Amino acid sequence: MMSINERQDELIEEFSMFDDWMEKYEYIIDMGKDVSGLTEELKSDDYLVRGCQSRVWLIPAQENGILQFQADSDAIITKGIVGMVVRVLNNSSADEILKSDLYFVDKIGLKEHLSPTRSNGLVSMIKKIKTYALAYSAKAI
Amino acid sequence: MVKTELNIEQIRKDFPILHQEVNGKPLVYFDNAASTQKPKVVIDRVADYYSNEHSNIHRGVHSLSAAATEEYELSRKTVQAHFNAKFDHEIVFNKGTTDGINLVANGFAKSFLKEGDEVLVSELEHHSNIVPWQMACEQTGAKLKVIPITDSGEWIMEEFHNLLSDRTKIIAVNHVSNALGTMNPITDVIEAAHSKGIPVLLDGAQAVPHMAVDVQALDCDFYVMSGHKLFGPTGVGVLYGKEEWLNKLPPYQGGGDMIKTVSFEKTTYNELPFKFEAGTPNIAGVIGLKTAIDYVNEIGLDAIADYEQELLEYGTEKLSQIEGLKIYGTAKNKASVISFLLDGIHPYDAGTILDKLGIAVRTGHHCTQPVMTRFGIPGTVRASFAFYNTKEEIDALYEGLLRVKKMFS
Ligand SMILES: Cc1ncc(COP(=O)(O)O)c(C=O)c1O
Numbered sequence: 001m002m003s004i005n006e007r008q009d010e011l012i013e014e015f016s017m018f019d020d021w022m023e024k025y026e027y028i029i030d031m032g033k034d035v036s037g038l039t040e041e042l043k044s045d046d047y048l049v050r051g052c053q054s055r056v057w058l059i060p061a062q063e064n065g066i067l068q069f070q071a072d073s074d075a076i077i078t079k080g081i082v083g084m085v086v087r088v089l090n091n092s093s094a095d096e097i098l099k100s101d102l103y104f105v106d107k108i109g110l111k112e113h114l115s116p117t118r119s120n121g122l123v124s125m126i127k128k129i130k131t132y133a134l135a136y137s138a139k140a141i
Numbered sequence: 142m143v144k145t146e147l148n149i150e151q152i153r154k155d156f157p158i159l160h161q162e163v164n165g166k167p168l169v170y171f172d173n174a175a176s177t178q179k180p181k182v183v184i185d186r187v188a189d190y191y192s193n194e195h196s197n198i199h200r201g202v203h204s205l206s207a208a209a210t211e212e213y214e215l216s217r218k219t220v221q222a223h224f225n226a227k228f229d230h231e232i233v234f235n236k237g238t239t240d241g242i243n244l245v246a247n248g249f250a251k252s253f254l255k256e257g258d259e260v261l262v263s264e265l266e267h268h269s270n271i272v273p274w275q276m277a278c279e280q281t282g283a284k285l286k287v288i289p290i291t292d293s294g295e296w297i298m299e300e301f302h303n304l305l306s307d308r309t310k311i312i313a314v315n316h317v318s319n320a321l322g323t324m325n326p327i328t329d330v331i332e333a334a335h336s337k338g339i340p341v342l343l344d345g346a347q348a349v350p351h352m353a354v355d356v357q358a359l360d361c362d363f364y365v366m367s368g369h370k371l372f373g374p375t376g377v378g379v380l381y382g383k384e385e386w387l388n389k390l391p392p393y394q395g396g397g398d399m400i401k402t403v404s405f406e407k408t409t410y411n412e413l414p415f416k417f418e419a420g421t422p423n424i425a426g427v428i429g430l431k432t433a434i435d436y437v438n439e440i441g442l443d444a445i446a447d448y449e450q451e452l453l454e455y456g457t458e459k460l461s462q463i464e465g466l467k468i469y470g471t472a473k474n475k476a477s478v479i480s481f482l483l484d485g486i487h488p489y490d491a492g493t494i495l496d497k498l499g500i501a502v503r504t505g506h507h508c509t510q511p512v513m514t515r516f517g518i519p520g521t522v523r524a525s526f527a528f529y530n531t532k533e534e535i536d537a538l539y540e541g542l543l544r545v546k547k548m549f550s
Pocket residue numbers: 174175236237238239240267269270315317318319344346347367508
């Protein structure tokens with residue numbers, strides 16, 4: 001099983017193939033389309049992470065100490081990035097998630113989307129993931 | 142009538158910020174409804190004030206203070222003339238539109254609203270012309286009533302007339318809509334309101350950059366605007382109020398400058414407009430606003446309006462050629478604002494790609510969530526034009542949108 005950082009490095013590697021922003025965004029859009037997403041009924045306010053511009057839904061699950069998140073967004077670019085975050089963090093323990101530092105976003109040149117001023121729900125989503133992780137790790141003790 | 146042609150190339154030279162690249166592309170600034178750019182004369186005026194003239198106003202005996210006070214009051218005269226107010230003391234300087242609405246809403250809550258009364262706004266309002274009234278209603282037990290809009294983004298006037306009653310204590314509506322660009326039939330509203338003795342506040346934030354406004358001809362009771370949307374500095378705005386109304390309203394904030402005498406037993410308030418200008422104001426902003434108004438008047442608001450209508454027509458026609466693009470806000474009378482969505486493409490996605498192409502548009506709900514709810518959409522992409530924009534820039538937006546469409550299809 002790969003670690004969070006190994007998965008981040010893998011993504012950075014994938015993005016290093018692209019020369020310009022167009023290709024990069026096309027790739028993100030493709031990933032956004034590939035994210036299986038949530039059914040309409042799961043996109044409920046219970047799972048909604050509020051962002052002003054685009055909305056993100058996040059559903060947590062835990063099995064044998066390993067966390068799995070499912071996520072979706074109404075904007076494709078956000079959905080693509082959400083998909084990457086989930087890909088990096090899924091299959092990890094709560095502690096690993098709590099300790100993680102998501103440097104890949106910056107490294108692949110998407111830092112602007114993680115700026116709190118974008119109000120696209122991404123920043124809140126990552127906070128939410130950590131909150132879930134904290135809750136699961138507290139229960140484990 | 143012969144139209145005065147604007148020399149856009151020359152005008153663009155007046156705006157330093159326009160000549161830069163964003164993400165490696167020449168900047169196309171289409172977010173003028175959020176805030177307009179500043180001509181060099183305004184930037185220089187503010188810098189010059191701080192470099193050579195700054196001092197506090199209305200208090201010192203020394204020369205600098207006297208000169209700064211004079212400049213500040215000169216700005217009031219300019220604003221008075223620009224909006225054709227009857228008296229200069231009907232012009233209150235403040236932080237902007239939001240501040241002006243809060244002042245009036247607060248005063249109404251304190252002095253005029255009671256349980257069972259009604260405040261009338263419209264479905265087209267900016268949040269800053271909704272929330273202060275909601276707060277006033279919460280405090281007093283008054284009710285907020287809303288004029289609904291049609292699919293084209295226009296007030297349903299029949300409903301407006303039905304909503305007017307003896308309980309209506311004030312009507313607070315926008316002159317021009319920031320989300321859809323609709324120029325609202327405010328003269329009809331004011332006439333109907335006054336026939337029942339109801340005062341009208343106009344939110345002029347989106348009107349003043351596009352047209353000459355004459356508050357006496359309109360006969361509105363309050364008019365509010367923001368300097369930063371009129372090519373002036375941020376943090377400065379104007380509340381116009383008819384003398385009789387400003388006299389009736391209680392002071393908003395307490396502090397220096399707004400008092401005549403202070404003792405612990407009783408404080409008496411200063412006269413208009415100082416009663417509403419507590420504390421040291423944004424002196425540089427006020428002085429810069431005068432320069433902005435002078436600048437706009439030199440070009441001529443009628444010529445500006447003509448040119449912007451040309452841009453609006455051109456833009457509407459051009460963008461309509463894009464399959465799957467839907468324009469929200471199709472009123473007959475519109476300011477140079479085009480709000481739209483590309484079929485199936487989230488405004489955030491479109492805005493992100495346009496930004497990569499150097500094109501600055503606003504995406505989202507534009508602080509008018511009720512409008513978005515009305516249309517059942519998460520938001521729109523909004524391109525808003527000023528007189529320094531060009532048809533070539535609209536072409537760039539058109540090309541950009543084709544690219545967006547291709548990327549997301
Ligand atoms: C119609 C309208 N009203 C009020 C405002 C608020 O203006 P300000 O933020 O300058 O106070 C705006 C600004 O977007 C507006 O467009």
